Amino acid sequence: MSDQTVPTVQPDERSVGFVERQYTTLFEPPDRLRMESGREFGPITVAYETYGELTPERDNAIFICHALTGDAHAAGWHTPHDRKPGWWDDFVGPGKGLDTNRYFVICANVLGGCQGTTGPSSINPETGEPYCLTFPFITVGDLVSVHSALVRRLGVERLLAVIGGSLGGMQVLEWAARFPDQIHAAIVLASAARLSAQGIAFNAVGRWAIQDDPNFCEGRYYGKEPGPRRGLALARMIAHITYLSEDSIEKKFGRRLQHSDTFAYVLKREAEFQIESYLQYQGKRFVERFDANSYLYLTKAMDYFDLAEAYGSIEAALRRTDARFLIVSYTSDWLFPTAQSKELVAALVKEGQDVTFIEFDSPYGHDSFLIKEQIGQLESVVVPFLDQTYLARRRKD
Amino acid sequence: MSDQTVPTVQPDERSVGFVERQYTTLFEPPDRLRMESGREFGPITVAYETYGELTPERDNAIFICHALTGDAHAAGWHTPHDRKPGWWDDFVGPGKGLDTNRYFVICANVLGGCQGTTGPSSINPETGEPYCLTFPFITVGDLVSVHSALVRRLGVERLLAVIGGSLGGMQVLEWAARFPDQIHAAIVLASAARLSAQGIAFNAVGRWAIQDDPNFCEGRYYGKEPGPRRGLALARMIAHITYLSEDSIEKKFGRRLQHSDTFAYVLKREAEFQIESYLQYQGKRFVERFDANSYLYLTKAMDYFDLAEAYGSIEAALRRTDARFLIVSYTSDWLFPTAQSKELVAALVKEGQDVTFIEFDSPYGHDSFLIKEQIGQLESVVVPFLDQTYLARRRKD
Numbered sequence A, B: 001m002s003d004q005t006v007p008t009v010q011p012d013e014r015s016v017g018f019v020e021r022q023y024t025t026l027f028e029p030p031d032r033l034r035m036e037s038g039r040e041f042g043p044i045t046v047a048y049e050t051y052g053e054l055t056p057e058r059d060n061a062i063f064i065c066h067a068l069t070g071d072a073h074a075a076g077w078h079t080p081h082d083r084k085p086g087w088w089d090d091f092v093g094p095g096k097g098l099d100t101n102r103y104f105v106i107c108a109n110v111l112g113g114c115q116g117t118t119g120p121s122s123i124n125p126e127t128g129e130p131y132c133l134t135f136p137f138i139t140v141g142d143l144v145s146v147h148s149a150l151v152r153r154l155g156v157e158r159l160l161a162v163i164g165g166s167l168g169g170m171q172v173l174e175w176a177a178r179f180p181d182q183i184h185a186a187i188v189l190a191s192a193a194r195l196s197a198q199g200i201a202f203n204a205v206g207r208w209a210i211q212d213d214p215n216f217c218e219g220r221y222y223g224k225e226p227g228p229r230r231g232l233a234l235a236r237m238i239a240h241i242t243y244l245s246e247d248s249i250e251k252k253f254g255r256r257l258q259h260s261d262t263f264a265y266v267l268k269r270e271a272e273f274q275i276e277s278y279l280q281y282q283g284k285r286f287v288e289r290f291d292a293n294s295y296l297y298l299t300k301a302m303d304y305f306d307l308a309e310a311y312g313s314i315e316a317a318l319r320r321t322d323a324r325f326l327i328v329s330y331t332s333d334w335l336f337p338t339a340q341s342k343e344l345v346a347a348l349v350k351e352g353q354d355v356t357f358i359e360f361d362s363p364y365g366h367d368s369f370l371i372k373e374q375i376g377q378l379e380s381v382v383v384p385f386l387d388q389t390y391l392a393r394r395r396k397d
Helices: A140-153 A167-178 A197-212 A214-219 A229-243 A246-252 A274-289 A292-304 A307-311 A314-318 A338-350 A365-370 A372-396 B140-153 B167-178 B197-212 B214-219 B229-243 B246-252 B274-289 B292-304 B307-311 B314-318 B338-350 B365-370 B372-396
Strands: A022-026 A044-051 A061-065 A104-108 A161-165 A185-189 A324-330 A355-360 B022-026 B044-051 B061-065 B104-108 B161-165 B185-189 B324-330 B355-360
Touching (some): A161 A372, A197 A292, A197 B229, A197 B246, A246 B197, A314 A338, A365 A372, B061 B167, B167 B292, B167 B307, B197 B229, B197 B292, B229 B292
Parallel strands (some): A061 A104, B185 B324
């Protein structure tokens, strides 16, 4: 193939351009991560990316907590041949919601993940084999402890803000509770102080789909094809339905057929409706990039998340920080409905804390914070919120 | 075990008492069911039950269309040792919503089912083997054609009413469209003129869970243990979540743990939260009573259901009948939301038809029409609606 036929990316002036995934290893002996389960664990390699420049005062760092299946690659491109930029490229870059001309933005893959940070697919240095299900049980608190240590390693004493949606939002809340003095602001999108029983139910069924796959082999499937691809795809498809709103599925696919104008009147495994084809595509793409064991660990961490349970009450969890809060929910999000955001707001208001709340009108369901069409809306509140936080802190210091 | 220790049922005066499943065979050669797919099929054995007495005028018959996983056993007990009565026993009996002192109530298992009516697990008389996936593709129209023929076989020219919820409601609507002169009234509960794209999505993922089970054996699992039990249980658990409201799951289970007050911090297949245990129980019970192939056929029939697609418009589908309509929806039903009932009502109003609509306040989600706590509410409109229908018809005839 000649160079002319290879499509290459030319990042525009609103892109962070080409970026590299970086690594650092934390909790090396004798230092160990004291986990919420009581277990100690290390070493932990963390994969992260940064965009923008840290000021000499080190006061302009923003940390992005990614959601369940995200990774450290939030913005820009790794190579000119990438099919897609980072997962939040619409929101992170010069002049964008998280303006890399002003801020130093950090995003890291979570503990237990499968995109460079130590997780069940990593090699256990003590055995030379992948951890598989011997990987320690992790909680949202543990994810945050690792990222908190990464921030210190990067020489940042206090973050201007931590931001994240869904499981990312849970990490933001946990950060405020666990490291109250490490953040000036907390931005929580489409999230909650705990996972609902319905959320636990969907996660559980997804995990059982993986564990029922005969190729799961009790988690010891690395290097053995095909692995629990079918179970993982099922789990993803179930979850994907919950990330969309009924209206958005209806508008995008409705009852349209995939290959024909008329019903086949045949019972096959193949997709007949467009929505079926779309789900199969989502499932297929997902198993190419995600590890089933990571899915088990991280969904379980979500299930366990409950600020009130861990700290006595939501108020008790959040009262120790003087961070400003921005809480965002979306009208059509039925997985993390607005009522759950309001519960957070009520607790913060009760404690007399600085909290801004906005419910955005969006047809896109839980995934709204990731959707290009909704990013302008999010920018319109995040940009001034960060501005005010930054200027206030500068005046104070 | 002595007789004293065996718990036995003593039906009270509000029960239809002990009942027997009856059978009749329709579409025997040379008669054949002309299916919506164009295929011809027969013979078809239908399992049904009746409660109450048919009047000499044969004008008091009500037909119950059951939902996806229901059967002919709507009320009463088969033996004194039954664990539970029929699935709608709270609603069918002397003095109940469908008052068997006044009405002759019929309920039959659907074509393609697994509780006595010919379905994929039945023996194909031409081969002496179970049909498995050679069973013909079925539609809601086909289910109704069989029941319509059963009603004629029972000597009833015109039903006082057809009633059903969910897939049962789809059958009621199809009945009004397909056999407009066979019914005086149509009662549609928690249903719609078509399955939504979200509904198709959940059904599809359930079917893939079954088809991905290595014990599915392309549908030829009869007589081979264990069969696709795991896949069928997964399908049921996914569907079961959609039958409940978020609030009802939250109230009933919340985040309570099953066996402990504290987290185990262990990744296991076993249920840790009560909602997980409940789902596993639902899955387990379901596979004991339901056939995976029937689940494939019947969910696909639901997916195909679309009055407007089949008849040009909802109005065109329903304008040929002079039946009175009662449309019922439930506030917390997110699988068949009220908006879909209103679409039906709008079409009926446009055609100048006799339609009553009520949206009941209920916390129980899609399953509300089956829930004991909500039955009084349903009775309060169904009883006078049937009364008026019956008296009006008697005056007219």
